[in-house]
Amino acid sequence: MNEVTQLDAAFAALAHPARRAILARLAQGEATVNELAEPFEMSLPAVSKHIRVLEGANLITRARNAQFRPCTLNAAPLAAVAEWTEQYRHIWDVRFDTMTEILKDLEGK
Amino acid sequence: MNEVTQLDAAFAALAHPARRAILARLAQGEATVNELAEPFEMSLPAVSKHIRVLEGANLITRARNAQFRPCTLNAAPLAAVAEWTEQYRHIWDVRFDTMTEILKDLEGK
DNA sequence: AAGTTAATTAATCAAGTGGTTAAATAATGC
DNA sequence: GCATTATTTAACCACTTGATTAATTAACTT
Numbered sequence: 644m645n646e647v648t649q650l651d652a653a654f655a656a657l658a659h660p661a662r663r664a665i666l667a668r669l670a671q672g673e674a675t676v677n678e679l680a681e682p683f684e685m686s687l688p689a690v691s692k693h694i695r696v697l698e699g700a701n702l703i704t705r706a707r708n709a710q711f712r713p714c715t716l717n718a719a720p721l722a723a724v725a726e727w728t729e730q731y732r733h734i735w736d737v738r739f740d741t742m743t744e745i746l747k748d749l750e751g752k
Numbered sequence: 753m754n755e756v757t758q759l760d761a762a763f764a765a766l767a768h769p770a771r772r773a774i775l776a777r778l779a780q781g782e783a784t785v786n787e788l789a790e791p792f793e794m795s796l797p798a799v800s801k802h803i804r805v806l807e808g809a810n811l812i813t814r815a816r817n818a819q820f821r822p823c824t825l826n827a828a829p830l831a832a833v834a835e836w837t838e839q840y841r842h843i844w845d846v847r848f849d850t851m852t853e854i855l856k857d858l859e860g861k
Numbered sequence: 862a863a864g865t866t867a868a869t870t871a872a873t874c875a876a877g878t879g880g881t882t883a884a885a886t887a888a889t890g891c
Numbered sequence: 892g893c894a895t896t897a898t899t900t901a902a903c904c905a906c907t908t909g910a911t912t913a914a915t916t917a918a919c920t921t
Contacts, residue, residue, distance in 0.1 A: 686910075798880055
């Protein structure tokens with residue numbers, strides 16, 4: 644619905660390195676909470692909370708399989724973030740400016 | 753230096769709609785605090801704090817000009833965010849998968 | 862039924878966020 | 892020097908975040 648709050652939640656969720664690491668792991672396939680928690684030093688409840696934040700931002704979806712709750716990556720909010728960021732690309736992408744100048748030069752002749 | 757905390761700060765700063773609006777304004781050229789505050793209903797100190805967060809994430813740089821402190825957009829963290837996000841593009845970009853399949857088909861023949 | 866494994870909830874805590882109003886600082890212009 | 896304009900700092904408040912340990916729920920295994 645609201646594009647703004649969707650982006651708010653996505654950006655906020657991505658602001659923590661543990662959550663970005665969890666997403667990186669999920670990019671290679673679904674994983675359970677324990678699997679996701681394994682690389683971290685923090686407690687399981689802490690990881691559980693991070694997962695909840697990611698879920699709240701719709702960055703992951705959770706299923707049920709016996710006592711496991713496998714998580715899968717959800718692309719849509721990442722696409723929204725990419726789309727938002729792309730609108731600023733011309734600011735840092737020097738090649739962009741160079742290219743448009745070259746094209747203008749060519750048209751001018 | 754530390755790539756992770758740089759991204760942390762950038763994502764956290766981008767998580768607030770007012771701060772994204774400020775960046776959008778600065779994308780069109782430098783502006784003073786009062787100019788940046790004008791579209792918002794919140795108080796000037798509140799805007800000042802948002803600006804400080806953006807500065808902390810290195811998303812803007814501040815100069816001095818008499819009693820004004822003009823802000824300018826800083827592209828580097830946005831580029832870092834874009835780069836981070838791009839690594840997930842293949843997950844949502846269906847055209848990517850379609851394209852690679854087409855290429856595989858062509859090679860197979 | 863009892864034990865094990867997976868995950869969440871509860872209670873707690875310190876620190877951070879986002880906002881306010883009121884006061885202070887900085888620089889300009891008369 | 893004094894008033895004005897631009898901006899920040901201070902003090903405060905409610906709420907959220909990120910973490911902990913201990914307890915609980917859920918589902919499988921024997």
